[in-house]
Amino acid sequence: MNGKARTHISQNEPLLFELSSPGKRAYQLPPLDVPAADPQAVLGRERVRPEIENFPEVSEVEVLRHFTRLASWNYAIDLGMYPLGSCTMKYNPRINEAVANLEGLLWAHPYQPESLSQGCLEIMAALEAALAEITGMDAVTLQPAAGAHGELTGLFLIRALLASRGNPRKKILVPDSAHGTNPASVTMAGYVVENVPSCERGMMELATLERMVNEDVAALMVTNPNTLGVFEQEITRIAALLHERGALLYMDGANMNALAGIARPGDFGVDVLHLNLHKTFSTPHGGGGPGSGPVAVKRLLEPFLPVPRLVRRQDGWALDYDRPQSIGRMRSFYGNFGVMVRALAYIMAHGGDGLRKATLDALLNAAYVRKRLESYYEPATPAPTLHECVFSDARQARHGVRTGDIAKRLMDYGFHPYTVSFPLIVRGALMIEPTETESKLELDRFVEAMVCIAREVEEDPELVRTAPHHTRVSRVDEALAARRPVVRWRPPCGK
Amino acid sequence: MSIYPENYLYTKDHEWVLIQNDTGTVGITYHAQRELGDIVFVDLPKLGTVVEQGKPLGSVESVKAVSDIYAPVSGEVIAVNEALSAAPEKLNQDPHGAAWLVKLRLNNPEEAKSLLSAADYRAYVGAEG
Numbered sequence: 001m002n003g004k005a006r007t008h009i010s011q012n013e014p015l016l017f018e019l020s021s022p023g024k025r026a027y028q029l030p031p032l033d034v035p036a037a038d039p040q041a042v043l044g045r046e047r048v049r050p051e052i053e054n055f056p057e058v059s060e061v062e063v064l065r066h067f068t069r070l071a072s073w074n075y076a077i078d079l080g081m082y083p084l085g086s087c088t089m090k091y092n093p094r095i096n097e098a099v100a101n102l103e104g105l106l107w108a109h110p111y112q113p114e115s116l117s118q119g120c121l122e123i124m125a126a127l128e129a130a131l132a133e134i135t136g137m138d139a140v141t142l143q144p145a146a147g148a149h150g151e152l153t154g155l156f157l158i159r160a161l162l163a164s165r166g167n168p169r170k171k172i173l174v175p176d177s178a179h180g181t182n183p184a185s186v187t188m189a190g191y192v193v194e195n196v197p198s199c200e201r202g203m204m205e206l207a208t209l210e211r212m213v214n215e216d217v218a219a220l221m222v223t224n225p226n227t228l229g230v231f232e233q234e235i236t237r238i239a240a241l242l243h244e245r246g247a248l249l250y251m252d253g254a255n256m257n258a259l260a261g262i263a264r265p266g267d268f269g270v271d272v273l274h275l276n277l278h279k280t281f282s283t284p285h286g287g288g289g290p291g292s293g294p295v296a297v298k299r300l301l302e303p304f305l306p307v308p309r310l311v312r313r314q315d316g317w318a319l320d321y322d323r324p325q326s327i328g329r330m331r332s333f334y335g336n337f338g339v340m341v342r343a344l345a346y347i348m349a350h351g352g353d354g355l356r357k358a359t360l361d362a363l364l365n366a367a368y369v370r371k372r373l374e375s376y377y378e379p380a381t382p383a384p385t386l387h388e389c390v391f392s393d394a395r396q397a398r399h400g401v402r403t404g405d406i407a408k409r410l411m412d413y414g415f416h417p418y419t420v421s422f423p424l425i426v427r428g429a430l431m432i433e434p435t436e437t438e439s440k441l442e443l444d445r446f447v448e449a450m451v452c453i454a455r456e457v458e459e460d461p462e463l464v465r466t467a468p469h470h471t472r473v474s475r476v477d478e479a480l481a482a483r484r485p486v487v488r489w490r491p492p493c494g495k
Numbered sequence: 496m497s498i499y500p501e502n503y504l505y506t507k508d509h510e511w512v513l514i515q516n517d518t519g520t521v522g523i524t525y526h527a528q529r530e531l532g533d534i535v536f537v538d539l540p541k542l543g544t545v546v547e548q549g550k551p552l553g554s555v556e557s558v559k560a561v562s563d564i565y566a567p568v569s570g571e572v573i574a575v576n577e578a579l580s581a582a583p584e585k586l587n588q589d590p591h592g593a594a595w596l597v598k599l600r601l602n603n604p605e606e607a608k609s610l611l612s613a614a615d616y617r618a619y620v621g622a623e624g
């Protein structure tokens with residue numbers, strides 16, 4: 001084992017329901033000094049539930065310990081490197097939280113009148129402007145709740161524009177390296193997916209698209225850099241080809257953290273893209289979310305953006321609902337506002353030069369990891385990669401060890417696993433994204449762990465195949481969990 | 496001796512079809528299920544659906560990924576293996592037998608000429624089988 005991990009006692013914890021016993025409370029109220037009212041008489045019978053079945057009754061300290069103990073089982077970016085490729089698990093700077101917890105923002109309500117929401121609206125306007133500048137686009141909507149929602153919004157915009165030209169067209173081209181959400185969003189937007197094969201070096205070729213782009217094609221949906229971490233070098237020519245043939249270029253901005261401050265999608269021909277504030281712009285991720293998936297567009301798509309649009313009037317910021325060509329609302333209220341505040345805090349704390357530096361650090365970290373691991377794991381592409389690096393498990397598979405086994409063994413070394421088995425075009429993929437967060441010290445620990453595992457695969461493959469050995473729970477039956485999922489707790493019989 | 500039945504025909508997308516008169520029984524190969532890993536969900540077309548050679552017929556989901564299944568030949572779906580929805584693991588256990596996916600009434604028997612023989616398929620997937 002390396003210097004990062006050692007085992008320690010962690011406490012077992014039952015479910016909250018199992019801690020319950022009748023009458024336990026987390027608070028005590030003083031006796032009433034007014035006559036007690038009957039809720040049913042005051043509110044109406046239909047508005048009052050006589051009881052909430054099996055609602056747990058626990059004391060304050062039990063609740064606190066319950067969640068603290070559960071949290072101690074967790075792995076988080078605050079504990080160490082979280083190299084989950086494609087997910088961009090970067091550190092969430094505390095300044096973001098300090099700003100989002102300012103009282104006026106924390107207690108703002110979406111039903112406040114515009115006149116009392118000027119600060120919030122100005123924050124949204126500032127974020128829209130910053131994202132437009134970073135991406136080189138003309139207008140931004142902050143409504144979408146996360147990345148895939150942004151994809152759907154962007155595709156609706158494309159459909160609306162093409163329909164206004166007389167023909168919404170039928171197909172969206174999606175490269176074979178795409179995130180799974182891309183084809184799903186295409187289908188939900190009423191289009192048919194057509195797969196674009198990648199070349200040996202892991203990118204799209206102009207010649208392939210020359211053959212594929214015809215009058216049925218509404219758009220190409222491309223992630224750039226793609227999921228191999230490779231920049232699509234023909235992108236400008238591909239954009240020109242699409243435009244020549246009346247189609248649009250959609251960019252999945254999931255990997256915008258490889259470009260921010262260096263290259264702008266708007267400058268290489270992108271018509272519409274979504275961003276993931278919870279990736280590139282450091283807002284909380286996963287269970288700590290929610291996400292946020294703003295969509296940025298070129299001028300020609302602006303009339304179709306969701307309502308309401310933020311506009312500057314003489315007496316301040318206002319919400320404009322009068323947009324006859326709009327695709328309508330994509331979300332209630334205005335999007336995940338608290339996330340927007342955090343993203344703007346991140347952008348402003350860095351400034352332009354800082355964002356560029358963060359991007360360069362992310363690229364440097366990924367290049368360092370790739371270089372140091374290349375002699376142990378098979379790189380997925382000879383092409384240079386940017387913010388992440390992908391390997392295949394080809395060398396380890398000869399010993400009967402696959403990417404999922406290596407990932408599980410990595411947990412024994414005190415790291416969160418990398419992304420396994422994605423992108424699908426790589427057999428047995430190991431996808432590693434260190435982000436700019438990590439110091440050389442942490443990267444070296446990670447590399448050391450990966451090198452140790454590569455040696456174990458050769459000397460004692462069974463050790464890796466049966467990992468993890470030092471975690472609370474050893475290997476779980478993933479297949480059974482997916483085939484017969486148990487998704488809610490039920491009281492034991494007779495209780 | 497091979498795990499790939501000689502009387503089946505195969506695609507490069509790892510489906511097999513057994514053609515008997517004008518009926519084709521379709522499944523995924525041993526190689527496909529092994530690459531996918533534990534299969535947890537199978538999505539199959541409704542009876543009467545008309546499918547076209549090379550176009551998606553349904554999908555299988557494993558713990559790793561969701562993969563489309565492509566129709567090895569064109570035709571109308573005349574039977575669906577309902578048992579797979581309750582027991583998708585059969586696809587891992589008996590991919591060339593009990594875990595067939597659909598039966599098709601063939602539209603164009605000529606299409607079979609474009610498919611691989613057992614020997615060709617074995618050569619295509621290589622030594623690992």
